[in-house]
Amino acid sequence: MNEADTRAKLIDPRLLADGWSEVLIEREYTYRRGRVRLVGEQSIRDRPQFCDYVLRDGARGPILAVVEAKAEDHGPSDGLQQALGYAEDIGVHFAYSSNGHGLVEHDRLTNQVRDLESFPSPADLRTRISSSLPTRTAALRNPDGVVVTNPIIQPAFPSPTGGMRWYQERAVTAALDEMLSGRRRALLSLATGTGKTYIAFNLAWKLLRSGYSKRVLFLADRISLRDQAFNEFGPFDTARGVVSGSPPFARDIHFGIYQTLYARGEDGLRLYERYPRDFFDLVIIDECHRSGYGDWQVILDHFESAFHLGMTATPKRSDSIDTYEFFAGENRDGDGAPQPCFEYSLGRGIDDGFLAMYRVRRVKTNIDQDGLRIEEELDQGADLIVPDGAPVKEIYASSEFERAIQVEDRTRAMCEHLAGLLRQWGPNEKSMVFCVSMEHAARVRDHMQRLLGPETGKSHYAVRIVSEEPAGQALLEEFQLSSSTQPVLATTVDLLTTGVNVPSCRNIVFMKPVGSPTVFKQILGRGSRLDAATNKEFFRIVDYTDATRLLDEWDLPPAGGAILTEGHGVLTGQVVNHDGFEPIEGAAVVVRAGSRTFAEVHTDARGLFHVPELPETTLTVDAAARGFSSKRLRVPIAAESTEIVITLREPQPGVERLVISGVTVTIAEETDLTLADGAELTVEEYIERAGAKTRELVRTQKDLVEQWRDPEARSALRASLSVVDVQPSILALVSGRSDADELDLLAFSAFGADIKSREDRARALALAHNVSDDAPHAEGAIVAALIDKYRQAGVEEIASADVFSVEPFTSGFGGVQGVIRALGGPEAVKQVLRDVQRWLYPTDDEEQDR
Numbered sequence: 001m002n003e004a005d006t007r008a009k010l011i012d013p014r015l016l017a018d019g020w021s022e023v024l025i026e027r028e029y030t031y032r033r034g035r036v037r038l039v040g041e042q043s044i045r046d047r048p049q050f051c052d053y054v055l056r057d058g059a060r061g062p063i064l065a066v067v068e069a070k071a072e073d074h075g076p077s078d079g080l081q082q083a084l085g086y087a088e089d090i091g092v093h094f095a096y097s098s099n100g101h102g103l104v105e106h107d108r109l110t111n112q113v114r115d116l117e118s119f120p121s122p123a124d125l126r127t128r129i130s131s132s133l134p135t136r137t138a139a140l141r142n143p144d145g146v147v148v149t150n151p152i153i154q155p156a157f158p159s160p161t162g163g164m165r166w167y168q169e170r171a172v173t174a175a176l177d178e179m180l181s182g183r184r185r186a187l188l189s190l191a192t193g194t195g196k197t198y199i200a201f202n203l204a205w206k207l208l209r210s211g212y213s214k215r216v217l218f219l220a221d222r223i224s225l226r227d228q229a230f231n232e233f234g235p236f237d238t239a240r241g242v243v244s245g246s247p248p249f250a251r252d253i254h255f256g257i258y259q260t261l262y263a264r265g266e267d268g269l270r271l272y273e274r275y276p277r278d279f280f281d282l283v284i285i286d287e288c289h290r291s292g293y294g295d296w297q298v299i300l301d302h303f304e305s306a307f308h309l310g311m312t313a314t315p316k317r318s319d320s321i322d323t324y325e326f327f328a329g330e331n332r333d334g335d336g337a338p339q340p341c342f343e344y345s346l347g348r349g350i351d352d353g354f355l356a357m358y359r360v361r362r363v364k365t366n367i368d369q370d371g372l373r374i375e376e377e378l379d380q381g382a383d384l385i386v387p388d389g390a391p392v393k394e395i396y397a398s399s400e401f402e403r404a405i406q407v408e409d410r411t412r413a414m415c416e417h418l419a420g421l422l423r424q425w426g427p428n429e430k431s432m433v434f435c436v437s438m439e440h441a442a443r444v445r446d447h448m449q450r451l452l453g454p455e456t457g458k459s460h461y462a463v464r465i466v467s468e469e470p471a472g473q474a475l476l477e478e479f480q481l482s483s484s485t486q487p488v489l490a491t492t493v494d495l496l497t498t499g500v501n502v503p504s505c506r507n508i509v510f511m512k513p514v515g516s517p518t519v520f521k522q523i524l525g526r527g528s529r530l531d532a533a534t535n536k537e538f539f540r541i542v543d544y545t546d547a548t549r550l551l552d553e554w555d556l557p558p559a560g561g562a563i564l565t566e567g568h569g570v571l572t573g574q575v576v577n578h579d580g581f582e583p584i585e586g587a588a589v590v591v592r593a594g595s596r597t598f599a600e601v602h603t604d605a606r607g608l609f610h611v612p613e614l615p616e617t618t619l620t621v622d623a624a625a626r627g628f629s630s631k632r633l634r635v636p637i638a639a640e641s642t643e644i645v646i647t648l649r650e651p652q653p654g655v656e657r658l659v660i661s662g663v664t665v666t667i668a669e670e671t672d673l674t675l676a677d678g679a680e681l682t683v684e685e686y687i688e689r690a691g692a693k694t695r696e697l698v699r700t701q702k703d704l705v706e707q708w709r710d711p712e713a714r715s716a717l718r719a720s721l722s723v724v725d726v727q728p729s730i731l732a733l734v735s736g737r738s739d740a741d742e743l744d745l746l747a748f749s750a751f752g753a754d755i756k757s758r759e760d761r762a763r764a765l766a767l768a769h770n771v772s773d774d775a776p777h778a779e780g781a782i783v784a785a786l787i788d789k790y791r792q793a794g795v796e797e798i799a800s801a802d803v804f805s806v807e808p809f810t811s812g813f814g815g816v817q818g819v820i821r822a823l824g825g826p827e828a829v830k831q832v833l834r835d836v837q838r839w840l841y842p843t844d845d846e847e848q849d850r
Contacts, residue, residue: 001072001100007052010100011069019121020055029054031086031166033353035557036537039686041425043537044725045353046618047636051086052079057126060155060163062173064125065094074568076102080113091170093129094120109133135180140212143281148211152176157205157235164195164202165354167344171199172206174342175309178331179282185308187288187327187338191346191554192313192525193355197232200284200311204233208252213281216253217303220286221296223257224476224500229286230255247274254280258296272299280306288312289323289518313525314518315345315554346521346528351557355528357538360548363417365410368544372396372407398545399513402436411440414511414544415447421542422489422507427452430479431489431507432526434514438466441491444511448489456488463487476500482533494519503531506539510547520550569614569637571644574607575623578647583607587625587648618689623648634685636692643695644688683735690731691749693724701751702844708743709841711799711834721746742794743841762791765839778813778822779832785809786836795837801829 001009007027015025034045053067066086068079079097084106087095095106096119103116109132120128130137135152142148152173156163164172171188178186190196200218207213218233220226226242233240233253241248243256245265261272280303288310300308310327328338349355373395378384386392396405422431433448435441441464448462463475478484482504493512508527514520527539541548575587587603591611598619599611614637621633621644628648635644697720698704707713721727728742731749739757747753765771771784785808789797797803804816813819823829 003069003071006072006100007069010072011053011067011098014098014100014103015053015055015067015119018119019123020119023059024056024061024122026054026056028052029166031089032351035351035353036357038357038359038538039683039730042727042730043357044686044727044730045537047616047724048353049617051083051090054090054092055122055125057122057153058155060158062152063090063092063169064122064129065096066090066092067096067098070097070099072100074099076115077104080104080106084108090166091173094125135177140180142212146211150180151206151210151212152180154206154210156202164198167342167352167354168195168199168202171342171344172203175199175203176206178341179307179309183307183330184304185310185327185330187310187312187324187331187340188342189312189315189340190342190344191349191355191528192522193529194344194349196311196313197229197286200229200286200309201233201235203309204253204282204284205235207282208236208239214252215280216282216284217280217306218253218255218284218286219258219261219299220256221258224473225286226255226257228501243271247271258299261299262296272302275302277302278305279303282306283308285310285327288327289314314521315343345554346524347553347555347557349528354530356530356536357557358524358527358541359538360541360543360551361421362543362546362548363414364544364546365413367407367410368398368401368546371398372401372405402440402512408443411443411511412447415444415451418509418542419448419451422452425507425540427456428485428488429506430502430504431509432502432505433489433491433509434512434523435491435493436512438464438493440511441466441493445489445491448491452489458486458488460486462489462491465490465492482531500526501529502526503529504534504536505529506536507542508539509542510545513545514547514550517550517552520547521555523547524555568639569616570641571611571614571619571621571635571637572641573609573644573646575603575609575625575646575648576607577628578649581647584625584628584648587623587628587646589646590622592620592622621646633688636689638692638696640696642692644692687731687735687749690726690746691751693726694721694746694750696724697721698750701747701753704747704750705743705841705843708746709838711837714795714799741840758791758794761840762787764842765836768842769839782809782813782819782822783832783836785812786833790836790840795840798833798836801833804829 012025016022028050030048031051032046032049034048036043036045051066052069054063055065055067056062057064066083068083068086070076070079076099077097078099080095083095083097087093087106087108093108095108097104103119104113105116105120106113107128109128126138136150138150138153139147140150156169156172163169167190171190175186175188188196188199190199204213204216208216218226218229220229230240230242233255236253239252241251241254243254243260248254262270264270265274283300283303283306285300285308289312308327310323312323324338324340328340331339331341333339346355350357374384374392375394384392393404401407401410418433419427422429433441433444435444445462445464453459453461460475463479465472465476465479469475475487475490479487479490480500480502505527508523510523514523524541527541530537571591573589575584575589576582577584583603583606585603585605585607587607587609589599589601589603589609589611591599591614598614601609601611603609616637616639618634618636621635623631623633623646625648628650631646631648633644633646635642694704697717698707707717726746728745731745732738732740732742735745735748735755737745737755737757739759740755741758741761744753744756748755765787766784769783771780771787786798786803789803801816801819803809804813804819809815809819813822820826820829823832
């Protein structure tokens with residue numbers, strides 16, 4: 001039996017027999033969605049990764065165990081390392097591996113591994129966990145001394161759109177562990193876009209539904225963040241209350257901002273002082289790196305009996321030490337440094353496929369690069385306005401522009417350059433531009449509206465969203481909607497820096513210098529959300545001020561996946577000379593993922609190599625041989641054998657560059673930053689990847705042709721290719737062959753076939769079947785028109801009778817009904833469409849008959 005059969009016929013019945021009812025079993029639990037990789041301006045996804053089973057403590061309860069299944073012909077422990085990797089990440093104490101007959105357990109509480117005859121029952125696992133971890137008992141006393149259900153065990157909210165992701169579940173459990181262990185404060189550090197507010201909601205849901213807590217305060221420092229949280233907590237309905245002029249004492253969950261709570265009333269008391277000190281059991285502090293201490297710490301001090309949970313999207317840095325000390329001081333590592341109870345970085349979120357990938361465009365103007373020399377500019381005819389008493393320096397650096405000196409020409413040049421980029425990428429893609437001051441933001445807005453407003457036909461193409469803008473809140477709410485068509489570009493100073501969700505934003509633009517790593521990461525987070533409504537899977541950073549120098553390991557996805565263990569993938573291939581295709585003996589072939597090397601082999605006398613037991617994911621393959629330039633490939637490894645041919649070139653002599661001089665340069669430097677190994681695929685890598693995926697679905701070129709010429713089979717194949725991110729449109733783009741037939745692009749990538757253009761195929765069909773535009777009978781004229789439609793747009797254009805509802809069929813033949821009459825009925829129409837599609841893709845035998 002293969003793995004699927006083993007699960008269905010052996011493991012499923014065994015779990016049920018051992019006490020695990022269907023409501024406790026979750027199959028194919030999503031561990032990784034599949035990392036987004038970039039091919040030019042297109043994106044593709046790696047294959048998602050699932051835990052075969054997670055076993056829960058009750059419906060929607062916490063995960064007790066992870067089970068990895070293997071095919072019947074494998075050893076029962078073959079999946080244990082993989083299951084253990086999942087368990088460590090997800091925060092589960094028991095990992096199991098089974099081939100349907102044998103069963104092996106890794107107990108992370110004792111670090112013991114043992115063979116078992118049957119799965120432990122839910123009650124058994126629950127007892128083993130609670131005996132080792134005091135916070136995991138089934139029931140406990142709440143702060144009032146009442147025995148209640150443990151909030152960790154309390155079922156999560158029954159979301160109609162699916163449950164929490166694994167890292168969200170772990171974050172909720174980690175916060176509850178801190179609370180139940182008697183600590184007073186804790187810190188959660190998760191990248192923007194990972195759903196921190198949804199985590200807070202589920203935490204509150206478990207606490208209130210279990211009876212452990214009665215009242216919760218959600219604290220923010222901006223109205224927009226307060227309101228976003230209020231909406232996220234929607235299932236609590238009337239139990240929610242916004243703190244405004246007076247406390248909503250009748251509500252269970254209060255949403256407030258520091259400014260309101262700190263304001264004095266007519267009685268002379270600040271609003272927070274009107275609450276009893278022990279009114280709340282939990283205080284959640286949003287964006288705590290910015291507002292959880294300092295002037296407003298007196299509010300937290302007032303509610304000192306409550307558990308304080310800080311949430312931030314930034315790791316510990318020199319400018320966030322106070323945050324970590326205040327909220328994470330009770331959770332220190334071996335070196336005494338405060339640590340969040342759970343952390344999930346931007347890079348990890350990108351690698352898991354839960355956050356959008358990004359690419360960086362660094363741009364420098366000549367004066368940013370060399371400095372602004374006042375005397376030289378005055379000699380060239382510049383005008384300088386000096387306010388009374390203001391000193392004048394000889395040289396101004398980039399960090400001083402728009403602060404110490406306003407340089408309108410620089411702002412104009414940046415905006416003109418940005419407009420050019422947006423025209424190239426898509427002027428209607430939403431963008432945020434971060435500026436130095438409100439005045440600077442206004443001038444950038446004016447330039448961008450002038451440059452792109454008229455050509456897009458939008459009167460509010462560019463807007464300024466700052467606190468002093470009268471319509472700022474309304475503009476922000478419209479900008480946040482993925483469905484809105486304007487505004488498209490928002491300029492701001494810091495209003496959009498944190499907490500504001502604009503999932504469809506594809507361009508983050510730095511026109512102001514940034515010195516704080518915390519601020520940089522918050523701005524970066526404005527683009528990190530995925531957006532299904534607009535098919536956004538990556539975003540761009542346009543950096544005019546060298547802000548991206550602050551990128552670090554928190555922001556960057558690792559080169560390899562989070563868990564990669566030996567699997568059952570096999571890589572075979574041949575290394576040959578690029579020029580003559582002669583085999584290269586003794587070439588070194590190294591297969592790795594990130595820093596981990598899975599194999600290093602050498603080719604035999606025929607240039608062949610064979611690497612077994614590889615994980616079924618995309619790996620890096622390096623090939624090198626004496627006298628040749630080395631080569632690196634990204635190769636998707638399939639469950640069955642993957643075959644590749646690696647061509648190595650002999651080193652070529654250098655080529656002299658062309659030199660041009662006397663050019664006036666405004667943009668002095670413009671570079672694309674490569675973020676990490678595998679973040680972007682080269683043309684060659686994408687074509688090889690597409691070919692490998694295609695060969696998994698069709699074994700030979702003949703099979704590909706047979707499926708492609710049949711409309712139903714072609715549609716099914718298209719759907720299967722789409723699932724593994726093989727898109728003929730991207731193949732056409734990266735190969736520079738927009739004129740090519742999609743079949744030929746697939747055959748080229750998978751089997752090395754020659755690429756034919758649609759014109760080639762149309763001409764061959766017309767010659768073989770004696771079709772011409774001036775055919776004397778209706779069928780011949782209709783076929784000629786169909787061929788012309790194919791020539792223009794491809795085979796899908798003529799796949800259904802819908803084609804007859806457009807020109808030239810409407811005026812020449814009377815539309816669909818006219819074609820039906822001309823051809824003799826609906827069945828004849830269907831047959832003509834099928835015939836033309838078959839004729840376009842003749843088999844080898846049909847080619848010979850021609």
